[in-house]
Amino acid sequence: MLGHACNKAISRIHVYLSQHGEGKLRLTVYTDYALRLLMYLALKQDGLATIAEIAESYDISRNHLMKVAHQLGVAGYVETVRGRRGGLRLAKPAEAIGLGEIVRHTEPDMAVVPCLEPIDEPCALRRCCVLRSALEKACFAFVEVLDGYTLRDLVQPRARLQSLLSILPSAIAPARAGAPQRR
Secondary structure (H helix, E strand, C coil), X not given: CCCHHHHCCCCCCEEEECCCCCEEEECCHHHHHHHHHHHHHHHCCCCCECXXXXXXXXXXCHHHHHHHHHHHHHCCXXXXXXXXXXXXXXXXXXXXXXXXXXXXXXXXXXXXXXXXXXXXXXXCCHHXXXXXXXXXXXXXXXXXXXXXXXXXXXXXXXXXXXXXXXXXXXXCCXXXXXXXXXX
């Protein structure tokens, strides 16, 4: 869980050096919220969660979370159940949702500098620039590392995460659409 600094909107990914010279990569708040929402739903297993419940657990904006949930639903990661006892749940098993896949979906612009695609601004150094090539490789490597993780991996300390987010393990949760009913 990230602090209040992460609740500010970040318009794009930035690479910066910390005081100790370590490179850092920052994702947008949209991606942060998408990952938090998916993790929460994975922790609920087949139980339903509401936007209000998730927003309260993370102390984040309901309005922003609603937009994220809608887009994740359109993309097929989240499904909604309407009605008085409705809510959100994962549309796929947690092990079938790759972290790199989510980041690619929520971060369509991985250009850490303006000369990279899709911005592709002109640059006087373009013909012989090594920096551009290095940053392209770094972005590729970043997402490639994320490809090695699934949503299931992110929620492995399940009991501890459920406790931190005040998620009670559900006794018998309604089955996911298309999944066999438990008896």
